[in-house]
Amino acid sequence: MFEAPLGFFVGFYEVLRSEYALHLCVLLGIYLILAQSFNLVFGVGGLFNLAHVATYAIGAYTTALLSTELNVGVFQCLLASALLSGLLALIIGAISLRLATDYFAIGSLAFSAVVSALLINWRSLTRGVLGIPGIPRPEWGGIDFNGVQNFLYFVIVVTLLCLGAMWILFRSSFARSLKAAAQSDVAAQSLGRDVARLRIWAFFISSAFAGIAGGLFAYYLNYIDPSSFSLTEMVLVLTIVVVGRPGSFWGVAAATLLLVVLLPEGLRFLPLEPSVLGPLRQFLHALLLFIVVYMNRARLFPVERMV
Amino acid sequence: MDILPQLLINALISGSIYAIASAGLSLSYGLQRILNFAQGHFMMVGAYAFYAARILHQGSLPESGVVALLVMLLLGLASLYIFVLPFSSFSPLLPFVTTLALGAMLEASVSMLFGVNVQSISRGLEFESIEFGGVFITPIQIVIIVSALSLLSLLGLLVHCTSFGRRIRALSEHRYAAASLGTSYTGTTIIVFCLGTVLSGYAGILVGLETNIQPTMGASYTIKAFAAMTLGGLGNLWGTVLGSYLLGLIENLSIGLDFGGYSLPAGYKDAFAFVIILGVLLIKPEGLFRRVGRRV
């Protein structure tokens, strides 16, 4: 067995010693990357990018296709996922420069729907609603990643690298400039910031990370189809960031744990039909989003005053 | 080219649905810049209320209709008071997020109550299509077109020929001035919003009768309603109506016609709404149809 003393996730596993707990940790890792990347573009940058999950989807499909059709290795797949998602984000960024915030929300949503439609209908490429099965686990150093445990170690490494990079980003001068631009576009410019360029970078970087998360997702489930990347998923990511406080690294980390692991698992203990659990979780997520938005309504989305 | 008449009829049918569903949305937006993200989900709720009354409880057609109407009214009031009005003095983006949450909650609730599977609500109302002039149309589709024309006419009468309609138009054009003149701004908003809710519920029932219902049917109709509004100019009622029919036209022609031997697979139909929104927002955000004397 591959031994590696890695803090939190391994401790968790030691305590519970079940495959299911490992599964939760994998999901947690993936969603941490996805949520923090949205936190960067939306929480720090103030950019209401409802197409974020679309870039996550592109990352997943890129890895899926490259590994199944072309037998590309794991690092190249993840890199390609990051790059393609980032490239897609450049288009979204270009759109954002032309639209005011509320129009951009609609526009990014529409863009996301176009991507969805393409995933469903471009059957020759994506196999449509049938999805892409048989995505092999990564191959590296002769280790068998088919088991949850080893794969978890892989996810932990990738997650820590991504989160580490994002932690630095959140405290960097880049983030300060982004935040400044989010609060006052014109004041940031009068301090020498090229706001357009900053925002394009924000879109690129956040989507690249989302793409990596997508790649991990594809590797983990060994199968992807368009239904995993719907509006519901976007609302979940939005909820996590709003609940965790937009812009707060640790807040969003905690919210990810709450909404992806604790809440759904807590629900399992209720005496309910399995078919009700999914919608109930969706309901509670939305309810939580509403409550947090309501409580913070004076603070969220401050309207920028004109010059 | 001989499928063109059929495509046009289909466009008329789709356009009618979109027009009924988005008319209310357009008025609400004009009044209070309310971007109701759950508009499509309202359609779904209307359809399910009708389903519950008619199929599950064996109600008659009129009874079920009334039940659905009442449910939609309640839904409209609740949505307005909980998800929209508390946020009116803060950022206009907030109702956007809260109605997103509302839509998700509606979808989840309906899934829990009725299950996620597709249901049929047209039991006992299945009729054969009628053919005339090479075009096939079912009775329910005729009802859709006729409903749209009559409802929109009534709406037109309301907005242009009644004092209430004058109030709507005045408040939409001079939001701040009119409110300070003491006209009951909230009252008007409530009535208009609930009207829109009831209309979209009705549209949902029509869709359900024409095809079937499913808790997830709401989301794409929300986007279609937004597409129609964007095409016609946000807040411009008749622009939105025209936009709805134009949307129906674009959707159906795009998949039906041959472009030099290549035609788009039917699945892309929905994508067109989205591409349109993007295109219009980027090129002409004020919409294609100039506001007839309207200012946002």
Place this chain on the structure above:
Amino acid sequence: MSIEKEAAAFLEVKHLAFSIRGAPILNGISFAVKAGETVGIIGPNGSGKTTLFNCLSGFNRVPTGVLFFRGEDIGPLGPSQRALKGVGRVFQNPGIFREMTLLENMITALEGRQPLLSTFFPWSSTHAANRTEALRYLGEVGLEGKANQKASSLSGGQMRLLEITRTLAFGADLFLLDEPTAGVSPKMKEEVAHLVQQLRTLGKTVLVIEHDIQFIQRFCDRILVLDVGQVVMDGDPKSVRENPRLQEIYFGGQTGAAGRAN
């Protein structure tokens, strides 16, 4: 070459014209400012003062006319580029970053002209130096006690002080102050005046839009009077104040936007 540059104006505006949707706001403004001068700009509402500033700092693009800053044509440059050249802007609606702390506001300003790599990482020495520097600037205006508070907690006058200090920390050489005492308490007005004096001492060039003539005559070398998008008076404070035409412009008469507004 340096002699020529010194003789040339620090800021030169020639025939600046700007319209919004066909309505002319600026109708051919021309004036020049020497390095180190403090120029007051007054005029009734609607005379185009803020629009002038927007044209100078680059937020109104492609106006007709010529804009030379330190001998360089800044017309084709955008706001951020002009800022990097030394054009500083302080907004009428305070342009401070409300959700950031005072310290963060100042650090953001200091980083504006520093190379990205030196400030990027939170552990960089430049960043540490910036923190110290930021506190020093805050201390100069008596705000160091609130360094870790959100900027939104400040009073109107304190916000102005912060914004002016921030622009100073950024390294601007031309200060465009848009009504720095609007809505500010009398005590804070003194603080603002003191700060503007400091800018003068540091050799900065300042343009101030103000309504309070008494206030600005204390430290302005010159006063420009704007009316209907044109410069109608340009002289030292005393002669401008005593000019009867000033009364007409502000309080009605044949000419003047104020007069025509009725």
